Amino acid sequence: MSACNRIRFVLVGTQHPGNIGAAARAMKTMGLSRLVLVAPEKPLDEAAYRRSAGAEDVLGDAPVLPTLAEAVADCRLVLGCTARARRVALEELLPADAAARAVQRAGEPAEVAVVFGRERTGLSNDELQLCHVAVHIPSDPAFSSLNLAAAVQVLAYELRLAQLAGVPAPAPEPGFREQVASHAQLEGLFGQLGDTLDEIDFHKGRAPESAMRKLRRLFLKAELSEQEVRLLRGILSDAQRMARLAASGSA
Numbered sequence: 392m393s394a395c396n397r398i399r400f401v402l403v404g405t406q407h408p409g410n411i412g413a414a415a416r417a418m419k420t421m422g423l424s425r426l427v428l429v430a431p432e433k434p435l436d437e438a439a440y441r442r443s444a445g446a447e448d449v450l451g452d453a454p455v456l457p458t459l460a461e462a463v464a465d466c467r468l469v470l471g472c473t474a475r476a477r478r479v480a481l482e483e484l485l486p487a488d489a490a491a492r493a494v495q496r497a498g499e500p501a502e503v504a505v506v507f508g509r510e511r512t513g514l515s516n517d518e519l520q521l522c523h524v525a526v527h528i529p530s531d532p533a534f535s536s537l538n539l540a541a542a543v544q545v546l547a548y549e550l551r552l553a554q555l556a557g558v559p560a561p562a563p564e565p566g567f568r569e570q571v572a573s574h575a576q577l578e579g580l581f582g583q584l585g586d587t588l589d590e591i592d593f594h595k596g597r598a599p600e601s602a603m604r605k606l607r608r609l610f611l612k613a614e615l616s617e618q619e620v621r622l623l624r625g626i627l628s629d630a631q632r633m634a635r636l637a638a639s640g641s642a
């Protein structure tokens with residue numbers, strides 16, 4: 392199975408079905424066929440099929456899911472494409488670097504998602520927070536927003552180049568190589584980390600969002616394996632147990 396078959400393009404909250412068709416065409420020209428739709432505003436219509444110009448199979452096979460978290464739960468790399476710099480502390484990559492990383496991760500093998508936002512408002516900060524890396528096409532800052540299908544074309548093209556260049560497979564490490572954690576496993580860790588920080592009163596009245604953003608970035612940078620996530624969650628469980636004991640002792 393080629394790496395491209397493990398890379399899905401996820402369109403979130405698309406407003407114009409025609410753009411979904413144009414995105415499917417853009418993908419198919421570059422050998423990509425896995426399209427996922429998250430809560431599109433309108434169902435696929437005649438304009439969508441017309442603008443897919445022969446990529447009806449890509450459209451017809453596209454599952455429709457209610458949330459981005461569900462669309463990427465099994466992915467081990469989630470790239471979020473954004474037209475503007477955001478207050479979300481995420482590593483930011485150029486399309487070519489993002490594509491190289493995606494093809495390498497897909498070759499491990501692992502599932503990869505490339506996520507695109509709404510035509511009017513892009514991805515919300517909460518949605519971008521679910522991504523591991525932000526990807527920005529370095530457009531003119533004074534006019535930075537590409538049409539959705541044009542942005543899909545740029546990423547699909549870069550993925551094609553990366554695949555044709557034959558991004559080297561990850562160097563075999565001595566011994567067993569641990570599988571990098573999935574999106575759902577990382578979200579489980581982040582959820583428990585947030586609860587634990589509350590329980591040990593880490594924030595002391597400050598809003599938790601800023602610390603959580605930095606902690607997410609720290610753990611994403613580490614590319615945690617499944618086993619490392621389990622180890623960290625074990626430590627958090629013990630910290631939570633001690634915090635409850637201390638709370639019941641001082642009550």
Ligand code: SAH
Nearest residue numbers: 472473474507508511513527528536537542
């Ligand atoms: N007005 C929106 C842009 C929406 S364009 C905003 O300011 O966020 C629709 C989608 O295309 C975006 O959510 C993003 O996924 C993608 N896109 C458009 N321009 C882009 C760029 N310069 N870099 C990366 N992605 C881009």
